[in-house]
Amino acid sequence: MIVVKNLVKRFGLKTVLRGVDFQVEPGEFVALLGSNGTGKTTFLRILASLSRPTGGNVRIAGCRLPAQAEAVRSRLGFVSHQPLLYGDLTTEENLYFYGRMYAIPNIEQRISEVLDMLGLDFHRRDLVRTLSRGMQQRLSIGRAVLHDPQVLLFDEPYTGLDQNASVMLDKMLSRVAARGRAVVITSHDLIHIEDLATRYDILGRGLIVASSTREKLGRGSLLTFYRQAFQGA
Amino acid sequence: MSFQEITPDTSVYMIAGFTVFFGMMAIYLVSLFFRWRILKRKLELLKNMEKRKNS
Amino acid sequence: METRPFGLRILDAVTVLLLIAATCMVFFYAPREAAMGEVQRLFYFHVAAAWVGMLGFVAAGAAGIVYLHTQHIIWDIIESAAVEISLVFFFIAILLGSIWARPIWNAWWTWDPRLTTAAILELIYIAYMMLRQGIEDPDRRARFGAVYTLVGVLSIPITFLSIRLFRTIHPVVIGTASEAARGMFGMTPPMKQTFFFCFFIFTVIFADLFWNRILLGNLSKKIDQLRYRLM
């Protein structure tokens, strides 16, 4: 679903990504781990077609970036650590706005479905700026899955959430991932990620330094794996 | 046009004009020179740091 | 690029010699203009400085287009060098124009289309500098700089046109309206020779400064690179 070969990204003089190879199959849930400033966000923004790669190949759902960016965008949902929602619109209006731009048929019905799934049905007519951070984050997921994308990208979705909201988010994530989608999530919060993801890739200094699956690692050993990866690098 | 017969004395303005021209040129050149020197000094400093780092 | 190349050193020397020659020519070869007196000698440098400003303006626009096309940082360095030189020389041209205008038109400033357009262009350049100052990321700085240069380059001809139209519909010229006073004096052959010589010299000055300024930009880029490597 996602095929990245030798991806390089430079910002002026800074080389953020120096030849990343990365692949995700449909149904896979990949956690991209790494400390701050290793290029996780940049990497996701390139996959989301928000940033142009300096070099290398990126293919998403068979379409090349950046040449076929529009085709990629229609097959992709992106949740940033900012909610990308309008504070002065209601929950429903925000979804309606994005739904119309994505040309979703039967928008009203689809919005109800999504709001049901998110457990936000009750807040349908609330202004987004009155919602809590956790609810905004959930709605932001709703915005990303509205057009039923094949690829979902999450950038640090746990930032700024309290315990309850995180648990709620876990539920949402496993629910949206369960439909044969390819999911990539970045985080430095290993605890939540461990149970959710099926594969862990570790990004360090602009390269994937280690990769392993949940089956291989076994429960509770992600932290050790993570530490070893950085010592090796 | 009365002043077309008698050439007015405008040499003060001429001198002022050329002073301004050469003054401005000098200021710009000096600014270029100083920027150049500051950058060179920084470069030296960085090169030394690099050497120390490598050795 | 720590030392300036040999060719540039020679060009520097030649430029200085030529500028001295031009100055001598303006003072001793060109005759005194009868209607305006000595101050008319400013005319040669005034027009030539404006010419250098124009060269810089065109160079900046061209570099902006090439930058957006190739996204190579060298074109950004060239563009900002051209803007800076153009800024300095238009400023000189405006000052000389004002000093020339004072005894002739009895006013430091006239809202003449060329003069006003040059002043607006200066403001665009200052805005350009401020824009660049406000952006950290070098790529974005270069991109925005190029975009704004292009917007400026396209708006300036229209500005000139609109101000000229403004003047023709309202033919109120400040000061006397005689032909001589408007600067349209007949040039004698020595005047013409001096005029074209200055044009040529200032083109050389432009080339020399441009080259120097590009090297400066390059050096600064190199230092940023080195500093980044050391971090």
Add this chain to the structure above:
Amino acid sequence: MKRDPSPTTLRSQLTAFFRVIASIIWKDLTVELRSRELLTAMLVFALLVVLIFNFALELDVKNRTGVTPGILWVTFTFAGTLGLNRSMAIEKDRGCLDGLLLVPVDRSAIYFGKFISNLAFMVIVEIIILPVYSALYNVNLFHPGLLLVILLGSIGYMAIGTLLAAMSVQTRTRDVLLPILLFPVVVPVLVAAVKSSGGFLQGSELAEILPWLNLLIAYDVIFIAIALMLFDYIVEE
């Protein structure tokens, strides 16, 4: 250009294009209807400018007709930057601009959407200011020619203003920078708009006003085209 794997016809691309434009306009108007931040600020500011001019210029009956177009355009220009800054800040604050950029449509649709809603806000302010001004100073401003000039001038102003506001909102100095970037490049719009407004108000012949109208139209066309070409470079990393 490579074709998409699912070949889309020009027509469906066009409908997508216009749907995005319409959605953005709908969204901006809904947000504004609810918060009323932008229009209130623009209107109050515009009224204050008109008021200040009254004292600054001592607008007696004799002076009025001569300076009216100037006052109107200074007011619109200043109120316009206020609106532009706010309208772009809304997109930048919660990262909404990224949300718009993720939509599968050509980026020029986003430019057009923002341009048209900015233009709508400016026109709304103008529609309110004009009668207020004519009541306060007893000048009749309801001349169809004048309205046309105001529309053309606002189009030119907002065409380039939307582009530059998208740029200035991404810099450190943000709202301070916009007027500095914008004013020197909209000089032709202001000159032409003031001149042609004055022409219509004083009942000049059309032949005298026509060059100014042509200039306005030329500026509008050129700068909408430029903005369309350059918008991509401003929003993309």
